[in-house]
Amino acid sequence: MSEKTKYLLDESQMPKSWYNIQADLPKQLPAVLHPGTMEPISPQDLEPLFPMDLIMQEVSLEREIEIPQPVQDIYKLWRPAPLFRAHRLEKALGTPAKIFYKYEGVSPAGSHKPNTAIPQAFYNAQAGVKRITTETGAGQWGTSISFAGNLFGLEVLVFQVRVSYDQKPYRKAVMETYGARCVASPSQETQYGREVLSKRPDHPGSLGIAISEAVELAAQRDDTKYALGSVLNHVLLHQTVTGLEAIEQLHMADVEPDVVVGCTGGGSNFGGIAFPFIGQGLRGGKMPRIVAVEPAACPSLTRGKYAYDFGDTAHMTPLTKMHTLGSNFTPPGFHAGGLRYHGMAPLVSHVKELDLIEAIAYTQVECFAAGVLFARAEGIVPAPEANHAVKGAIEEALRCKREGKSEVILFNLCGHGHFDMASYQKYFAGELTNESYDENELAMALSGLPSVPGEFS
Amino acid sequence: MSEKTKYLLDESQMPKSWYNIQADLPKQLPAVLHPGTMEPISPQDLEPLFPMDLIMQEVSLEREIEIPQPVQDIYKLWRPAPLFRAHRLEKALGTPAKIFYKYEGVSPAGSHKPNTAIPQAFYNAQAGVKRITTETGAGQWGTSISFAGNLFGLEVLVFQVRVSYDQKPYRKAVMETYGARCVASPSQETQYGREVLSKRPDHPGSLGIAISEAVELAAQRDDTKYALGSVLNHVLLHQTVTGLEAIEQLHMADVEPDVVVGCTGGGSNFGGIAFPFIGQGLRGGKMPRIVAVEPAACPSLTRGKYAYDFGDTAHMTPLTKMHTLGSNFTPPGFHAGGLRYHGMAPLVSHVKELDLIEAIAYTQVECFAAGVLFARAEGIVPAPEANHAVKGAIEEALRCKREGKSEVILFNLCGHGHFDMASYQKYFAGELTNESYDENELAMALSGLPSVPGEFS
Numbered sequence: 030m031s032e033k034t035k036y037l038l039d040e041s042q043m044p045k046s047w048y049n050i051q052a053d054l055p056k057q058l059p060a061v062l063h064p065g066t067m068e069p070i071s072p073q074d075l076e077p078l079f080p081m082d083l084i085m086q087e088v089s090l091e092r093e094i095e096i097p098q099p100v101q102d103i104y105k106l107w108r109p110a111p112l113f114r115a116h117r118l119e120k121a122l123g124t125p126a127k128i129f130y131k132y133e134g135v136s137p138a139g140s141h142k143p144n145t146a147i148p149q150a151f152y153n154a155q156a157g158v159k160r161i162t163t164e165t166g167a168g169q170w171g172t173s174i175s176f177a178g179n180l181f182g183l184e185v186l187v188f189q190v191r192v193s194y195d196q197k198p199y200r201k202a203v204m205e206t207y208g209a210r211c212v213a214s215p216s217q218e219t220q221y222g223r224e225v226l227s228k229r230p231d232h233p234g235s236l237g238i239a240i241s242e243a244v245e246l247a248a249q250r251d252d253t254k255y256a257l258g259s260v261l262n263h264v265l266l267h268q269t270v271t272g273l274e275a276i277e278q279l280h281m282a283d284v285e286p287d288v289v290v291g292c293t294g295g296g297s298n299f300g301g302i303a304f305p306f307i308g309q310g311l312r313g314g315k316m317p318r319i320v321a322v323e324p325a326a327c328p329s330l331t332r333g334k335y336a337y338d339f340g341d342t343a344h345m346t347p348l349t350k351m352h353t354l355g356s357n358f359t360p361p362g363f364h365a366g367g368l369r370y371h372g373m374a375p376l377v378s379h380v381k382e383l384d385l386i387e388a389i390a391y392t393q394v395e396c397f398a399a400g401v402l403f404a405r406a407e408g409i410v411p412a413p414e415a416n417h418a419v420k421g422a423i424e425e426a427l428r429c430k431r432e433g434k435s436e437v438i439l440f441n442l443c444g445h446g447h448f449d450m451a452s453y454q455k456y457f458a459g460e461l462t463n464e465s466y467d468e469n470e471l472a473m474a475l476s477g478l479p480s481v482p483g484e485f486s
Numbered sequence: 487m488s489e490k491t492k493y494l495l496d497e498s499q500m501p502k503s504w505y506n507i508q509a510d511l512p513k514q515l516p517a518v519l520h521p522g523t524m525e526p527i528s529p530q531d532l533e534p535l536f537p538m539d540l541i542m543q544e545v546s547l548e549r550e551i552e553i554p555q556p557v558q559d560i561y562k563l564w565r566p567a568p569l570f571r572a573h574r575l576e577k578a579l580g581t582p583a584k585i586f587y588k589y590e591g592v593s594p595a596g597s598h599k600p601n602t603a604i605p606q607a608f609y610n611a612q613a614g615v616k617r618i619t620t621e622t623g624a625g626q627w628g629t630s631i632s633f634a635g636n637l638f639g640l641e642v643l644v645f646q647v648r649v650s651y652d653q654k655p656y657r658k659a660v661m662e663t664y665g666a667r668c669v670a671s672p673s674q675e676t677q678y679g680r681e682v683l684s685k686r687p688d689h690p691g692s693l694g695i696a697i698s699e700a701v702e703l704a705a706q707r708d709d710t711k712y713a714l715g716s717v718l719n720h721v722l723l724h725q726t727v728t729g730l731e732a733i734e735q736l737h738m739a740d741v742e743p744d745v746v747v748g749c750t751g752g753g754s755n756f757g758g759i760a761f762p763f764i765g766q767g768l769r770g771g772k773m774p775r776i777v778a779v780e781p782a783a784c785p786s787l788t789r790g791k792y793a794y795d796f797g798d799t800a801h802m803t804p805l806t807k808m809h810t811l812g813s814n815f816t817p818p819g820f821h822a823g824g825l826r827y828h829g830m831a832p833l834v835s836h837v838k839e840l841d842l843i844e845a846i847a848y849t850q851v852e853c854f855a856a857g858v859l860f861a862r863a864e865g866i867v868p869a870p871e872a873n874h875a876v877k878g879a880i881e882e883a884l885r886c887k888r889e890g891k892s893e894v895i896l897f898n899l900c901g902h903g904h905f906d907m908a909s910y911q912k913y914f915a916g917e918l919t920n921e922s923y924d925e926n927e928l929a930m931a932l933s934g935l936p937s938v939p940g941e942f943s
Binding site for chain 2 (some may be wrong): 199410454
């Protein structure tokens, strides 16, 4: 095996198509239900929110979906992203395992989010859309869609959860650098926002509320659509460019992975790295173990119920079947803001139900410890979200050490932590605790799940 | 010409040696003088501060100095760094020029500084040193030497200018992530720091004071040495890896540059990109125009005097002949902290005196405007320091447009701005002004330059 540190692909070797796992699933995804009728929706029902090209990707059963040339051209600003062999981390752990990581922090936004922001902006621009509304929590998605919208001449309006807006003003500055407008949510700009504020003027906001605001505005205007940075099938589809590149790069290293580890919040980063490998397995190739790592403070895959639920707090979105903590559940304010969502992507939930993946939850303190160990060995300071994948990979590597196995472990380092040093600061000051949710609140949120007609439940 | 977006080198193509411009200079550098005797120093005089390997690089006349294998191995964590063709910026400017940029923001620290931090830590560790002291302003250098020291098992103590320490606490968190200790300067840890604080307990600090503190501690202890992130010959030497890679990458693009632009504060980033091209020219190859861009608020090359001066405020360092605003000059607090130093690298000053380079100064508001234009076109948000190079390159591209010339412009984008969004925030809020120095203060600082024996002045 080669002893290289990193495996680079030339931009001519970048994937020309995304991989659609729906083509290979042994069982199709459950239907998506209309929030009013609780009946399966048609593509047309989604038209107020999304351009038809994205809606068709949502339901497509084609295995390969071509990446439009203008999207490929922009991907080249940072893609193909490097694959690293973590020689120094292996040595620090004393493990016989071979650890590889795919690094998405090289994008202009510093994370994997532009992989879907660019095509979403492209398809919207193609459809004649003038304005995109969206929500953002930690700010990675808002940054990425601002970047993407600007490249295609779209106005972008980002509703940022107020607590993040106040705590992380620099994120707003990045969005403004790309020409977008960012407002704190709940805001006065929507009926729902005004409603929430009238009840509680100092409401800290939540991702669910911000989604409701963004959806409300998009639904009202023909020239305005909504964009979501995770959860939906088309978002996971776009992210598969990472897993597809990793397959090529592991070929260069002359190995196949035994374990693929990804962190998962909404599920797009995880689906992006995992699905191309699952697809190979489903088509008769080697099927690696696939490990989804989620935060113990928001454990939708490991503690949630697999059930129909809304995507937002105002219950304006369609219902999807997914692992959910309940759309009324408010995750505690831990530091991996990108993993702080009540539901898991329907596709990730589905492959979990099909036993194609495993899931495990870790607390934030142990994840930060893993991130610091990684930074000292490999240099890159991971984003708090990525620390979950680092933790998962380290645990697999230590298992290999105990078992004397030199397995090949691949994980996705989805972003750098340069925007997140405040949380590292708290970690070093000993002020970081393992935020946990209230069990009663979870039980209540789960008992409040919407009831749907029996044939779908 | 190829229409690629980026030019990548495999790690096997990374330079094996640094380029030492001293081998090709038509006239040697002026002597370095002892701060006590004002006589030329010997290598031994520097031994309390630096390991002998670095001192010998300081005075070497060899053209190629081998990069030690352990340094090459660590460089591979991010090097070779990509070279980009700025297709979208060219289009935005409507220029016939071809703009290329070498991007150093892919390093774990997000800038070019690790290029010298790694070899400095290596040579110190080789010499049996246990502890490195240094200073940092904005924090890039402190971050980089913390990262490097950790990889070679060295303790690192960073004196951070108090005003930066207070304004940018996240930088300290990065240094701590790499296991270093960071204290605000002036501090109680040195005699000089205590002296300064006794006169003014709330002193905001300066790079010159922080250098004095770091040097004081290093001089006192045999197991402790000092490291400097710019200015010195060996630092510029290490940075030439960027220019050497750029030469190879421009070959891949089948072009030679007509103009090379770099921003310059202490001079290491500028020397790194420029010297390999100057060297080619001095050895009979094409000599491009070389443009050094400095901040109008700290214009050592364009407004300073070429004279002997100290590197620090306490006047403990040797004297070098350089473009200086006077070691007692306090640059105003503008946002490109990495360009906020009273002197220019002796080697950069020397090639300026030899008319091998041009220099120009821009104000910070026009540099931020250039950075925003760049970010909207190319995606990457540049560090405030890098905005100076962006501004310089844009001005060259607009000149090409006026003159109808399709020249090849290369510039060095020395770091990303993800740590610096507070300054962008101020820019968008209209709160950023063109900080300028007091002309009387500059005149006084210049009139207070040390007098040296006539043969050296």
